[in-house]
Amino acid sequence: MADVTASDVPAPLAPPRLAAALAFTARRAEGIVIPLGALVAGMAAFSVFLLLLGKSPAQFFELMWRGGFGSWFSIQNALLRATPLLLAALCVALPARLGLTVIGGEGAIVLGGVAAAAFGHALSGLPYPVVILAMGLAAMAAGGLWIGAVGALRHYRAVNETISSLLMAYIAIALMNQLVEGPLRDPASLNKPSTHPLDAAYRIGPMPGMDVHWGLAVGIVACVACWVLIDKTRWGFAARVAGGNVRAAQIQGLAVGPLIVGFCALAGALAGLAGMFEVAAVQGSANASLAAGYGYAGILVAFLARQSPLGCIPVAFLLGGIAAAGGLIQRRMGLPDATILVLQGMLFIVVLMSDTLYGRFKIFNPDRWARA
Amino acid sequence: MSDAVAVEAVGMTMRFGAFTALDDVSIKVPAGSFHALLGENGAGKSTLVKCMMGFYTPTSGQMLVDSKEAVIRNPKDAAGFGLGMVYQHFTLVPSLTGAENLVISREDAPRVIDWRKERKALAAFMETMPFKIPLDQPVSALAAGEKQKLEIVKQLYLGRRFIVLDEPTSVLTPNEAEEMLGLVRGMTRAGALTVLMISHKFHEVTSFCDDVTVLRKGRRTGGGRIADLDRKQMAAMMIGDQPIVALDSRSETPADATPVLTVKQLKAKDRTGLKSIAIDGLEVRAGEIVGIAGISGNGQKEFLETIAGQRAREGGAVVVKDTVYDASRAQSRALNVRFIPEEPLRNACAPRMTVAENIAFRTFDLNADGKPVAWISARAIRAYATRLIEQFKVKTASLSSPIQSLSGGNVQRAVLARELTGQVDLLVVSNPCFGLDFAAVAEIRARIMKARNGGAAVLLMSEDLDELLELSDRIFVMSDGALVYETPIAQADVHVIGEHMAGH
Numbered sequence: 065m066a067d068v069t070a071s072d073v074p075a076p077l078a079p080p081r082l083a084a085a086l087a088f089t090a091r092r093a094e095g096i097v098i099p100l101g102a103l104v105a106g107m108a109a110f111s112v113f114l115l116l117l118g119k120s121p122a123q124f125f126e127l128m129w130r131g132g133f134g135s136w137f138s139i140q141n142a143l144l145r146a147t148p149l150l151l152a153a154l155c156v157a158l159p160a161r162l163g164l165t166v167i168g169g170e171g172a173i174v175l176g177g178v179a180a181a182a183f184g185h186a187l188s189g190l191p192y193p194v195v196i197l198a199m200g201l202a203a204m205a206a207g208g209l210w211i212g213a214v215g216a217l218r219h220y221r222a223v224n225e226t227i228s229s230l231l232m233a234y235i236a237i238a239l240m241n242q243l244v245e246g247p248l249r250d251p252a253s254l255n256k257p258s259t260h261p262l263d264a265a266y267r268i269g270p271m272p273g274m275d276v277h278w279g280l281a282v283g284i285v286a287c288v289a290c291w292v293l294i295d296k297t298r299w300g301f302a303a304r305v306a307g308g309n310v311r312a313a314q315i316q317g318l319a320v321g322p323l324i325v326g327f328c329a330l331a332g333a334l335a336g337l338a339g340m341f342e343v344a345a346v347q348g349s350a351n352a353s354l355a356a357g358y359g360y361a362g363i364l365v366a367f368l369a370r371q372s373p374l375g376c377i378p379v380a381f382l383l384g385g386i387a388a389a390g391g392l393i394q395r396r397m398g399l400p401d402a403t404i405l406v407l408q409g410m411l412f413i414v415v416l417m418s419d420t421l422y423g424r425f426k427i428f429n430p431d432r433w434a435r436a
Numbered sequence: 437m438s439d440a441v442a443v444e445a446v447g448m449t450m451r452f453g454a455f456t457a458l459d460d461v462s463i464k465v466p467a468g469s470f471h472a473l474l475g476e477n478g479a480g481k482s483t484l485v486k487c488m489m490g491f492y493t494p495t496s497g498q499m500l501v502d503s504k505e506a507v508i509r510n511p512k513d514a515a516g517f518g519l520g521m522v523y524q525h526f527t528l529v530p531s532l533t534g535a536e537n538l539v540i541s542r543e544d545a546p547r548v549i550d551w552r553k554e555r556k557a558l559a560a561f562m563e564t565m566p567f568k569i570p571l572d573q574p575v576s577a578l579a580a581g582e583k584q585k586l587e588i589v590k591q592l593y594l595g596r597r598f599i600v601l602d603e604p605t606s607v608l609t610p611n612e613a614e615e616m617l618g619l620v621r622g623m624t625r626a627g628a629l630t631v632l633m634i635s636h637k638f639h640e641v642t643s644f645c646d647d648v649t650v651l652r653k654g655r656r657t658g659g660g661r662i663a664d665l666d667r668k669q670m671a672a673m674m675i676g677d678q679p680i681v682a683l684d685s686r687s688e689t690p691a692d693a694t695p696v697l698t699v700k701q702l703k704a705k706d707r708t709g710l711k712s713i714a715i716d717g718l719e720v721r722a723g724e725i726v727g728i729a730g731i732s733g734n735g736q737k738e739f740l741e742t743i744a745g746q747r748a749r750e751g752g753a754v755v756v757k758d759t760v761y762d763a764s765r766a767q768s769r770a771l772n773v774r775f776i777p778e779e780p781l782r783n784a785c786a787p788r789m790t791v792a793e794n795i796a797f798r799t800f801d802l803n804a805d806g807k808p809v810a811w812i813s814a815r816a817i818r819a820y821a822t823r824l825i826e827q828f829k830v831k832t833a834s835l836s837s838p839i840q841s842l843s844g845g846n847v848q849r850a851v852l853a854r855e856l857t858g859q860v861d862l863l864v865v866s867n868p869c870f871g872l873d874f875a876a877v878a879e880i881r882a883r884i885m886k887a888r889n890g891g892a893a894v895l896l897m898s899e900d901l902d903e904l905l906e907l908s909d910r911i912f913v914m915s916d917g918a919l920v921y922e923t924p925i926a927q928a929d930v931h932v933i934g935e936h937m938a939g940h
Binding site for chain 1: 745765766767768775783784786787789797809811812834836837838
């Protein structure tokens with residue numbers, strides 16, 4: 065395109081490129097401003113709740129800042145807690161692009177952890193990369209099968225995926241308990257039945273210069289990769305068509321069934337990977353602690369991020385920070401542990417409510433500018 | 437029976453925010469007249485009627501009933517003045533009988549109903565009606581024409597003496613429509629009833645109504661006695677001076693044209709899963725339009741879904757050019773099969789995706805040479821969409837607007853742009869012009885005719901008989917899930933088609 069000098073452009077009119085840039089910015093801004101506004105509104109509602117309890121919201125948020133974001137130590141703490149949330153959130157965000165609301169990532173995490181622990185123990189003695197790779201693949205296979213089955217039930221048997229994924233999470237937890245108390249139990253684990261501990265040589269360590277393990281890097285890479293998959297590849301485009309209107313996808317001959325099962329399986333595989341990192345980097349063995357609620361917190365992350373894989377990264381960090389500050393808030397303010405859950409719940413409700421605001425504000429909708 | 441009332445609306449204006457839906461419209465319906473309200477979609481017909489019936493509070497304007505000022509703040513007030521409305525879609529409870537529907541709709545229905553007494557009263561009431569309807573059958577067992585009559589009877593039973601009919605014939609066969617409108621006209625002539633009918637069918641208006649009011653873009657653009665007007669004048673009032681695309685003349689279908697689509701003993705379940713559709717012996721040849729007539733809900737939708745792979749087949753085969761068609765993307769591409777389902781925004785678009793993306797649905801996974809690609813190119817999609825938008829005159833604020841922000845006509849243009857670009861051998865279309873304005877309808881029909889003349893085999897399903905008569909080379913009638921009648925266009929008779937539509 066030829067260069068356009070300033071004198072070529074009539075002064076009073078915005079040049080088309082500027083107008084296009086403005087329109088582009090406005091469309092993108094909607095998806096950032098509304099969730100941020102919802103976040104602020106949710107925190108305001110939570111402040112009212114604190115005032116009713118006779119506690120100071122100012123102190124709460126000050127402690128939240130200190131405990132989650134105020135220092136390198138607390139930031140690392142936040143990142144550590146954000147790590148499983150990243151992968152758990154993708155387990156919600158990927159199916160969501162196909163119009164599915166999958167809330168059973170917890171099941172994939174748990175089974176992924178058990179599979180990783182079993183393989184890690186069984187392959188003890190082989191070279192480090194082989195074992196880590198095998199653990200990762202086993203975890204992904206277990207999680208992928210689990211959520212892939214949810215997708216298959218949805219598409220081929222018309223079973224509601226929200227309910228089935230939730231119920232399958234309970235089955236997964238029961239299965240884990242059965243395994244760690246039965247065939248996979250380490251006889252040495254007395255109070256808390258666990259699998260055989262992973263040999264220290266096969267533990268996943270921290271990344272250079274910080275205390276956070278490699279799961280964080282893997283989670284961030286996974287988020288970016290999922291964004292590329294959805295936005296830049298033909299499979300992602302096909303998934304968006306199917307998610308936008310399954311009838312339109314069918315009439316274009318797109319293979320809706322394989323898309324749904326494939327995306328669900330990938331989502332489950334990523335959640336399974338989260339379970340593997342819990343075992344290999346945090347717990348050292350698989351036991352009931354795997355069902356720590358990361359799968360459910362991931363739902364909140366994905367919804368706050370509006371099912372955008374890239375959006376999951378900052379949101380996971382934010383919620384990781386809030387969780388990291390939980391202990392400090394509990395001690396200093398004499399608030400129960402569940403207070404953080406109340407905050408999360410309020411944020412979740414406000415974010416869900418804010419969904420009705422999209423398209424309402426003229427400033428974010430260039431299509432309505434001209435009509436003024 | 438009490439007498440018909442005269443209704444007049446004076447200076448009705450209705451604004452929604454900055455948008456003026458109705459601008460100083462006046463309409464006068466004398467007692468005992470049959471008045472037509474003509475206009476395109478979005479012309480303000482519904483808004484005017486809703487203001488008159490108290491569903492909307494007009495920004496300004498007045499209602500007169502029997503020449504006296506009437507304050508109508510809600511539909512209840514309107515009922516008090518004897519004004520009632522029959523909607524386009526039925527509002528009867530399907531599982532109850534006609535008698536039950538009538539009695540429970542009464543404002544003063546007693547808590548405990550003495551059915552013997554009510555039946556007696558109803559029988560006496562029905563004696564005074566020209567309509568004969570079985571009142572002891574569940575409404576679900578009635579034919580569409582009978583339901584429509586029951587809706588009108590309900591209004592009369594409730595004591596309404598001015599009735600608005602909103603496109604009352606849209607779900608009726610031509611014969612049912614004529615009978616129903618004839619009876620309504622009889623009642624207005626007898627002075628028992630005043631009727632205001634919303635319509636867009638000229639032949640109904642000219643054969644049955646006394647007066648007409650025409651709206652365009654929220655303004656009254658004309659009207660008067662039907663006897664003084666011809667269709668051309670009314671059309672001019674409705675559409676103004678916008679250019680209307682002329683239909684290409686029909687080129688001769690070659691005598692040796694090969695069948696492109698053959699449907700053999702195709703079976704599938706219908707929406708309810710209780711009944712099934714069975715289509716046998718349908719052939720569509722290159723360069724012809726085969727129309728399928730039928731009242732909505734007789735299996736046309738399921739038939740299209742079955743061909744398009746949205747509904748499981750229970751038996752039989754769909755053959756496209758000697759290949760058994762399985763509706764996969766690869767096959768529809770290789771055989772140049774295209775679908776344009778009805779209500780394109782609901783059935784052929786992802787409403788929140790952009791205009792450019794929606795236009796690219798058929799081609800996003802191919803590069804310029806038609807080879808599959810893994811990476812999609814946003815730039816190529818935009819360039820492709822820009823070209824098609826220009827060719828098909830899609831009006832959109834930008835390529836990145838969500839397609840749901842477009843008007844119905846422009847959504848349909850975008851879908852046509854997508855489906856009619858490139859070589860088309862088989863085109864399956866369903867109700868392509870439903871709810872669109874004149875200019876869009878003419879343009880879209882012209883595009884379909886052009887595809888036919890270009891050698892495409894076209895299967896056109898439509899609930900609009902006029903459309904089928906205008907476009908088709910042959911017409912089939914679909915009733916109760918099967919093709920029951922076939923006629924070449926030269927011998928097509930509306931009444932014979934109508935009888936088969938009704939299942940005789």
